[in-house]
Amino acid sequence: MSETPNTPDTDPHVMSYHRVRQALGAVALLLPLSLILGGVGVEGSLRDSLSNYFFSPLREVFVGALWAIGVFLISYKGYARRSDERFSDLVLARISGLSALMVSVFPSLEDCPVKTESCVVPERTVTQILVHTGPSAxxxxxxxxxxxxxxxxxxxxxxxxxxDLARRRIYRACGYGILATLVLITSAFLAGRLGGEAAAEFVSRHNLIFWGEALGVWIFALAWLTKGKADQSAIRLMRKIVPGA
Incomplete structure (x- = not known):
């Protein structure tokens, strides 16, 4: 009796690859949410940016998630480079993965919330010692x-x-969405630094940089969950739980 041939939806190697992509998306999805819930629970408010959680009791969550994302991207091979392409998935993934790791090991400038005792200011990191605090930021x-x-x-x-037309539309929406968050983050940063005291207070009070970064990471999560076909996995799981669904 011949074995039933595997299809892309049943091949264990393909499904494993999808699960890894889904795991990456899940880490990105949970990172801002964990910082929001943990930050509000510990400090009673949000920090000005995701990066400032390096100096909070949630430092391990911030650094650990970035390392998980960075290591996956560096090891991600993707599709082979075609003759009409300037670069491949492999090159792009390694650049983005290395960037994620550098975000985690080169701290930004410390920014402790006013009137809180939960700010964790560690000894200078190795990278801060090598390049000093300002260049590290x-x-x-x-x-x-x-x-x-x-x-x-x-x-x-x-x-x-x-x-898949539907997935192409989701990817493009994610790309333009991330560009929009970059505009928001950059505008908020410049307004906070160059716009005067009133603008800086507005940016800080509404946590514009934090929400811009969080939204960008969530959009990144959606793109990778879509790439990992998380919707199909959810449907298969539902059919196992509810026969005939």
Whole structure:
């Protein structure tokens, strides 16, 4: 008796690859949510940015999630480079993965909330000792921008190569969404630094940079969950739980 041939939806290797993509999306989805719930629970308010949670009791959550995302992206091979492509999935993934790791190991400038005792200011990290605190913050910020720009290229250039029209639309919406969050983050940053005291107070009071970064990471999560066909996995799980669904 011949074995039933595997299809893309039943091949264990393909399904495993999808699950890894889904895991990446899940980590990105949970990162801002964990910082929101943990930050409000511990400090009673949100920080000005995701990066500032490096100096909070949630430092391990922030750094650990970035390492999980960075290591996956560095090991992600993707599709082989075609003759008409300037770069491959492999190159783009390694640049974005390395950027995520650099965001985690090059801290930004510490920013402790006023009137709180929960600010954790560790001894200077190895990277801060090597390049000093100010340059470390610049490396951190530049790496974050590179990371988000790589996600834009993934969503607008690499991912839409699929033949599925609905998924192409989701990827493109994610790409433009991340670009919009970059505009929001940059505008809020410049307003906070150059717009005077009133503008800085407005940006801080509404946590514009934090929400811009959180939204960008959530859009990144949606793109990778879509790439990992999380919707199909959810349907299969539902059919197991509710026969005939």
């Amino acid at each position: 610049w490396v951190h910020n530049i790496s974050a921008v590179v990371f988000f720009l790589c996600l834009v290229v993934f969503c607008l250039v690499q991912f839409p190569k699929t033949s």
